[in-house]
Amino acid sequence: MPEPSPESGRDIATALADDEHRHALTPASAGVMAGGVLSGPETERIRRKGLGIGGWLCVAWLIVILFMAFFGSKIPGIPDPVNDVTTPRLGWGASGHPFGTDGQGRDVLSLIVNGTYNSMYIGIVSVFFGLVVGGFLGIVAGYFKGAVGGVLGGMTDILLAYPQLVLALSVVTFLGNSVFWVTVALAIVSVPVLARISRASTLSWSEREFVLAARAQGAKHGRVMLREIFPNVLPAMLSIALLGVAVVIVAEAGLAIIGAGVNPEKITWGNTIQSGITDLTDAPNIVLAPSFVIFITVMALNFLGDVLRAKFDVRESAL
Numbered sequence: 519m520p521e522p523s524p525e526s527g528r529d530i531a532t533a534l535a536d537d538e539h540r541h542a543l544t545p546a547s548a549g550v551m552a553g554g555v556l557s558g559p560e561t562e563r564i565r566r567k568g569l570g571i572g573g574w575l576c577v578a579w580l581i582v583i584l585f586m587a588f589f590g591s592k593i594p595g596i597p598d599p600v601n602d603v604t605t606p607r608l609g610w611g612a613s614g615h616p617f618g619t620d621g622q623g624r625d626v627l628s629l630i631v632n633g634t635y636n637s638m639y640i641g642i643v644s645v646f647f648g649l650v651v652g653g654f655l656g657i658v659a660g661y662f663k664g665a666v667g668g669v670l671g672g673m674t675d676i677l678l679a680y681p682q683l684v685l686a687l688s689v690v691t692f693l694g695n696s697v698f699w700v701t702v703a704l705a706i707v708s709v710p711v712l713a714r715i716s717r718a719s720t721l722s723w724s725e726r727e728f729v730l731a732a733r734a735q736g737a738k739h740g741r742v743m744l745r746e747i748f749p750n751v752l753p754a755m756l757s758i759a760l761l762g763v764a765v766v767i768v769a770e771a772g773l774a775i776i777g778a779g780v781n782p783e784k785i786t787w788g789n790t791i792q793s794g795i796t797d798l799t800d801a802p803n804i805v806l807a808p809s810f811v812i813f814i815t816v817m818a819l820n821f822l823g824d825v826l827r828a829k830f831d832v833r834e835s836a837l
């Protein structure tokens with residue numbers, strides 16, 4: 519039997535107040551809804567929000583690094599690290615050598631500039647390989663779950679459990695210490711990390727309504743993974759990939775210090791540090807100068823990765 523309608527204005531006001539009270543939100547739930555659904559000027563403000571001063575400083579530094587990598591040997595005032603040899607072990611601010619010279623008389627600034635290409639090549643190419651292979655395996659494992667996900671997830675866990683530096687050292691020892699094989703070794707190390715990230719993100723996205731709707735409409739698995747899941751997983755993978763490049767740069771330097779890095783005839787940041795280990799007491803600039811460049815580069819990559827991840831997280835919460 520239908521409920522009788524209120525007869526007077528007072529009854530109408532009372533009924534509306536009671537209904538509002540029953541559907542009132544607690545502060546906590548209101549905060550959750552506000553974080554999940556933004557509207558009006560707030561949404562537009564977040565969408566227009568840029569990288570910030572710190573983010574743009576990181577971008578500027580990385581542009582300088584890439585410029586050094588591609589045009590280092592053509593920069594005016596940078597001597598040739600092989601042919602332009604002078605007095606060994608000059609300190610900071612020596613005439614014509616602001617970062618001094620190493621034990622062989624090579625200009626340290628020239629070593630840093632000319633070693634940028636190999637160091638960045640190893641970092642970017644190895645992480646790109648890990649992004650492609652690890653991302654593919656992670657998406658497949660997270661989407662299919664079951665036996666397929668269990669096998670791929672188990673393989674990832676095994677690789678993660680194995681000490682990463684030892685794994686890279688083993689590959690370099692057996693295959694060689696050229697730039698190519700060091701890149702391959704560090705690429706193998708990066709695969710399980712990126713696979714784990716993409717798998718975890720895929721597990722979340724594969725249960726969303728739009729994915730279930732696409733599958734219900736008869737979309738094939740390949741299309742669902744490529745068109746529905748991959749674009750949503752990619753931001754998390756890219757932010758971790760920037761961190762991966764930073765980790766690989768440090769790993770290359772670590773391998774060089776223990777004598778298992780790139781062939782010493784090749785100039786890298788790691789080999790520049792390794793060449794100054796024996797002269798650390800008398801000429802610390804040989805080690806400190808490239809170490810400082812690695813520090814700034816790694817910090818820029820880490821900070822930019824955090825900024826991009828936060829930016830993508832805000833956009834996701836505004837949907």
